[in-house]
Amino acid sequence: MNRSTLSSPPDDPDGPPLQELAERVRAHPNVQDKLDIHRAYEDPVGRSVSFEHPFFPDATGEVRIGDDCAALPNGHGDHLLLAAEGLLPEFVQEHPWFAGYSAVMVNLSDICAMGGRPLAVADTLWIRDRADGEEVWAGMQAAAEAYGVPVVGGHTSYRCDDRHLGVSVMGQAQHLLTSYDAQPGEVLLMAVDLDGSYFQEYPFWNASTDASAERLQSLLPLMSTVAADERASAAKDVSMGGLVGTLAMLLHTSDVGAEIQLENIPKPPEVAWEKWLVSFPSYSFLIATKSEHVASVQSLFQEYDVACESVGKVREEDGFWMTRGEDRVQLL
Numbered sequence: 001m002n003r004s005t006l007s008s009p010p011d012d013p014d015g016p017p018l019q020e021l022a023e024r025v026r027a028h029p030n031v032q033d034k035l036d037i038h039r040a041y042e043d044p045v046g047r048s049v050s051f052e053h054p055f056f057p058d059a060t061g062e063v064r065i066g067d068d069c070a071a072l073p074n075g076h077g078d079h080l081l082l083a084a085e086g087l088l089p090e091f092v093q094e095h096p097w098f099a100g101y102s103a104v105m106v107n108l109s110d111i112c113a114m115g116g117r118p119l120a121v122a123d124t125l126w127i128r129d130r131a132d133g134e135e136v137w138a139g140m141q142a143a144a145e146a147y148g149v150p151v152v153g154g155h156t157s158y159r160c161d162d163r164h165l166g167v168s169v170m171g172q173a174q175h176l177l178t179s180y181d182a183q184p185g186e187v188l189l190m191a192v193d194l195d196g197s198y199f200q201e202y203p204f205w206n207a208s209t210d211a212s213a214e215r216l217q218s219l220l221p222l223m224s225t226v227a228a229d230e231r232a233s234a235a236k237d238v239s240m241g242g243l244v245g246t247l248a249m250l251l252h253t254s255d256v257g258a259e260i261q262l263e264n265i266p267k268p269p270e271v272a273w274e275k276w277l278v279s280f281p282s283y284s285f286l287i288a289t290k291s292e293h294v295a296s297v298q299s300l301f302q303e304y305d306v307a308c309e310s311v312g313k314v315r316e317e318d319g320f321w322m323t324r325g326e327d328r329v330q331l332l
Contacts, residue, residue, distance in 0.1 A: 015273040018262070018327040025244050026331060028278045030203065034245030035332070038252055041065045047253075066253045067179050068110040068237055069171070081171040083110035092136065092163045098199065098209075100139025103167035105208055105282060106239065108147055111171035112220060113237035113285055114178065115227025118147075118171040123154035126164040136165060146213045147220065175227040182234035182254035182288035184316035189294065190243060191301045191308040192266050192284035193219070203242065203275060205268075208282040219283055219304060226300065231293040238284035243311075244277050244320075246286055248332055251320060254288075259321040259328075260312030288314055 015021050025031060041047075048062045051072055058075030069081040085107050092099040104121055111118040123140060127133035133156070144151045149169070196207030208216060226232050234254060238246045243265065251258055267276045283306070289297055294310055301308035315321075320332035 018322065018324050019329050021274055021277075022322060022329045022331045024274050025277045028241075030241040030278050030280075031245040031248070034241035034249050037249065038066060064178065064180055064253075066249070068113045069116070071114060071173065071176055071178070078172060078174040079116075079176050081111050081114055081116045081173055082168065083107050083171075084166060084168040085110075086164075086166040089162055089164055092165045095200075096135035096163060097139040097142075099165055100136040100141075101143040101209065102139075102204075103165055104140050104143035104147070104149070104151070104169075107167055107169035108149060108220065109237040109239070109283065109285075111169055111173075112223040113235050114171075114173055115175050115224050115235070116171040116173035117221060117224055118149045118169050120150055120152040121167060121169045122152060123168075124156075124164075124166040125154065126157045126160040126162070128160060128163075129158055132163065136163065140167070143208075146208070146211075146216050148213070148217045173224070173227065175224070175230070177223070177227045177232060177235040179234055179236045179250045179253045182250060182256055182314050184256055184314050186233060186288045186314045187291055187294050187310050188247070188258060188260065188312040188314060189287040189289060189297055189308055190238070190266060190284065190311045191222075191287065191297075191306050192238070192281050193306050194266060194268055195305065196282065198271075198279075203279040205279050205281040205284075215304075219306065222300060222304065222306075223285060226287065226297060229296075231297050231300075232287045232289040234288040236286050238281055238286060240280050242276070242278035242280060243286070244331065248320060250286060250288070254314075257315035257317045257319045257321070258312055259315055259323065262322055262324040264309050264311045266307035266309045266311075 048064045051063045052060045059073050061073040069083040071079040074080050087099050108118045140151055193207040196205050199206045236246055236250045298308040322331045
């Protein structure tokens with residue numbers, strides 16, 4: 001996680017002028033990372049790969065790259081989901097317990113974003129010795145117990161100068177949501193758990209570590225319910241780069257544009273807009289849905305005290321626009 005250097009005066013709840021806000025958010029390194037991320041797979045691989053397995057001849061199909069998870073057809077009408085996350089070495093060094101916890105937590109969100117349910121977690125850990133990994137392990141185990149998803153194995157290397165951590169998770173989806181299927185005219189919803197606080201100086205909104213296991217586990221199935229009821233066509237979990245970086249990725253994979261209304265975005269009242277727009281909430285999803293499903297999706301999340309608001313619309317034209325009142329600027 002990168003530290004945020006963005007701030008606005010506490011007595012200015014609307015933040016800077018819209019054009020200035022757009023420029024500052026656009027320049028944030030976490031947003032820039034998301035704008036460039038497709039280059040890691042499109043140039044060498046493309047947007048999809050053919051999946052065939054000699055031992056499972058019925059499990060064939062195209063696996064689209066750039067989603068929150070790899071969605072593998074299993075030949076029975078549903079999909080196995082596979083996601084992985086590597087944490088910045090500096091973060092693992094400075095905050096080993098929270099890095100371990102976060103590595104599990106963020107992977108579970110990837111599974112949920114695609115309409116799936118997480119099954120199990122595996123880790124890859126580089127440490128000096130056993131004692132050097134105790135806090136990382138404690139964090140991973142705390143998350144696994146809180147969410148009810150076990151860590152079942154992985155790989156550990158000793159005698160390494162610095163700590164490094166990667167985590168992968170497997171899940172299953174009967175009804176798949178992707179980031180490739182947003183359609184012009186659809187409504188963009190943002191669901192987010194606002195009952196939290198920032199983790200130190202990082203742009204990470206933590207609504208997880210102080211929540212009960214009962215609450216955390218009750219939230220995991222909500223996106224699979226949305227998918228099963230066909231109440232959405234596309235979704236993505238809000239991750240590094242916040243709402244802006246995440247929506248930019250969804251627009252790229254779906255080949256569409258969007259316009260968002262700043263004042264409609266659910267936000268903690270004390271947080272500056274320019275920080276919130278690039279923040280990574282521990283539980284948050286962007287959902288593209290038809291207007292007739294908006295109320296039912298909102299009701300589902302609000303039943304669990306998760307804010308869910310209509311923040312904009314998908315556009316056929318390229319471009320990512322943001323409005324506030326009568327002002328309108330092109331963000332990306």
